[in-house]
Amino acid sequence: MTAAFPAAAPARRLGPLGGLRNSFTLTWRSLLKIPTNMEDLFSLSLTPIMYLLLFTYVFGGAISGSTHRYLQTELPGILVLSVVFATMGTGMMLNADITTGVFDRFRSLPIARWAPLAGAIMGDAIRYVISIAVTLGFGFVLGFRITATPFSAAMGCLLLLVFALAMCWFSALIGVMMKSPQAVQGFGYLLMFPIVFGSDLLVPISTMPGWLQAFVKVNPVTYLSDAERALLVGGPAASLVERSLLWALGIFVVFAPLAVAMYRRRT
């Protein structure tokens, strides 16, 4: 063991790149844990499969007259649903880090205050990619076909990722406010369900009563689902993509500062 005394006086502040480097280290930490967290991997990959099977074969005939035709309109919606639900994991994991004291250790280190949050969220991007890949892959098995250009489909996946990275700040906010990971899950789903299903993600909007249509028409999940349909199956996408991106930006601008502020207060 070398001497306990560092020779140099402590630095006054972290360099501009220091915070980014801290965030990458903590992203690496999140990535290391993905293959070891089997429960999360299961729910991440089984949730879309379950929804695809249930909705395609239970509702498909009633809604579209044929399960195959329904799959073409429904799968983009299931993509949105899976990714939005996957953002709940962000809040739960953040909450676990706070309640187990891991974040206390981080905060006692000379690192950027925002690095643990940013690292956790960047690490989650890979979880969303897994969710998108499983949904698309299983959709192909069931007979879904991309009928738009490959570039357009790639843009569809990218849009999903961007939206998820904005939405996970909302999840992060719940994560830093609740007392336990279980509370995050319970409360999170309670809020997410009406937002996810109160949209035209699974059912055409024309079948809904007027008051519900009013809500569905302003729900960002509706824009995102329509944008995904256009990008994967075909149709005019530009204004839908634009609105989805504006919503993503809005969600980020509101919830990211709130989450950071609550995180600072909590820890």
Added chain:
Amino acid sequence: MNAENATYAIEARGLAKRFGKTTALAGVDLTARAGTVLGLLGPNGAGKTTAVRILATLLRPDSGAASVCGYDTQRDAHQVRQLIGLTGQYASVDEGLSGTNNLIMIGRLLGLGRRAARARAAELLARFELADAAGRRAKTYSGGMRRRLDLAASLVGRPRVLYLDEPTTGLDPHSRNEVWAMIREMVSDGTTVLLTSQYLEEADQLAHDIAVIDRGVVIATGTPDELKAQAGQQVLSVTPARRDDVAAVAALLAARLDAAPEVSAESGTVSAAVESGRRLPEIVRELDAAGLELAEFALRKASLDEVFLALTGQPASAASADAQKTPELNGSPR
């Protein structure tokens, strides 16, 4: 003031902190000389953890100030974080990562390069006898192994000041002795240690100075020997032959001695601190004159437990037995 000519490695003045209606600290002064161990003793909920969290820059005090090696914990938090290591019940290791990756992560966060972080991790794992379990996830570690990994994690940055918050709570005697040996080794390397504990024996073994804290205030400070002297060098215990006489014996001792006697309901023993043995013949004569028949009459040295009892009004063991979670343990000052 700067790190090199600060007198104390840890210095706190008038720290106060409230959580809602709970007063965790009500004006605490603490000092630790460089290269020594300061033991912070007190029952659960006394405010020990709140004090450590303030000194570790995790909490802001409502009033008062603290410094580490001359750096203010609020104004110069970034510098303080480069000087300290934190371990204990709260600053936990990541259970989902292996021992090696836990330490590499901290090394990288402290600015070490890949190879340096890996080398430092291997060095610490070997030193804390965790080399065999280095690749296993911390979730699979025993309590003692986890505590050692936690200790190793706090040493990655070679801290000058180390906070150990109840480092041996819940450990078996063997693991506890290992942790003690490691603390002594760090102190001999020149590290300053702030140790909180509910165990008087631990403070007696390790601490150069002790501060006893209760209900958010420091109620006594000194070396372990000074504290023992402060609460009375010796203890007189008197057990009457008949249970009915316990109150009468207690009243008689209370009248003759400065310290209020303690009555043990189970054994019917009345004990009180005495300055010396000079008053004993007088007390014996008075007990005899009052017709109080005795089963036991003994004079012995005070234990640190009795010091604790005399200072806090409750025995250390009973205080730790009703281990309810205090607000600061949940870390949420809402």
